[in-house]
Amino acid sequence: MTIVPDDARQGASHLYRTMRDFVLSVDDTLPGKFEITKEGIVLDMMSPSGRHELxxxxxxxxxxxxxxxxxxxxTGEPxxxxxxxxIMRRPDLMVIAEADMDIDGSFDPRTLLAAVEVVSRSNPDNDWVGKVRDYALIxxxxxxxxxxxxxxxxxxxxxxxxxxxxRYATRKDFVYGEDVTIADWAISTQDLPRYESGSGKGR
Structure with a gap:
């Protein structure tokens, strides 16, 4: 049987809501960080390290x-x-107007001025590949x-x-120690912590 486009969209929406209900039901009961991407549910099992949070x-x-x-x-929810x-993501840091936070439920991604992620040691492709795709899509x-x-x-x-x-058309790379501009504001990247090489622990 051929599925017409409207049925396909309804099926995709039902699948998304099923995944969303699951993620919200286990978010505070299971270890790790759950997100929904274009490829399904992503789970980062590692707890954030001190350097990630710092x-x-x-x-x-x-x-x-x-x-x-x-x-x-x-930083934090929703x-x-x-x-x-x-797609349902939870950036490490969101630049947003306080007025746009005064809502029930999840943030509308179009109200964000910027999303900031600190790369996870345990799953770097989630930050460098999946989120590059997903944040542009939304x-x-x-x-x-x-x-x-x-x-x-x-x-x-x-x-x-x-x-x-x-997709994002412009990418500006930087190294720690340089100033970087996020949205309309430039900040220093001096003294940002680095993961210890070879330890393999933590996000």
Whole structure:
């Protein structure tokens, strides 16, 4: 039997809602971090390491020091969600206006000024590949990646249409120690922690 496009969309929406219900039901009961991507549910089993969390903390403080008071560099819940695309992510840090946080449920990704991720040691492709694809698909205008494994990162901007869907057109790489611009604000990357080589532990 041939499935017509409307049925396909309804089936995809039902599958997404099933995955979403599962993720929300186990989020506080099972270890790790669950997210829904274009490829299904992703689970990062490792608990965030101190260096991962310290990186996010220093980036939050540096951004909030230079941003106007009506904006926040937010860490934590809720998720960022686009049901039509079947994507639910939780960035390590979200640059967003406080007014856009005053909602019930997940954040609309189009209200974010930027998403920031600190690369996980246990699953770096999730940050460097999956989220590069997904954040462009759901309309996050700026995606900044900080990689404590290598002391490098990148800022991706300028979403444009491609045959495979929306993608970031511009990528600016940086090394720790340089200033980096996220949305409208430049911050230092001095003194950001690095993962210990060879330890293999932690995000």
């Amino acid at each position: 990186t996010a903390l220093r980036l939050r403080k540096r951004l909030e020091k230079v941003m106007p008071e009506e904006f926040a560099a937010h 998720n960022v969600e686009n049901e039509p695309e079947g 309309g996050v205008p700026v995606y900044a990646i900080f990689d404590p494994r290598t002391g490098t990162g990148a800022v991706l901007t300028d979403i444009h249409s491609t045959p495979d869907g929306p």
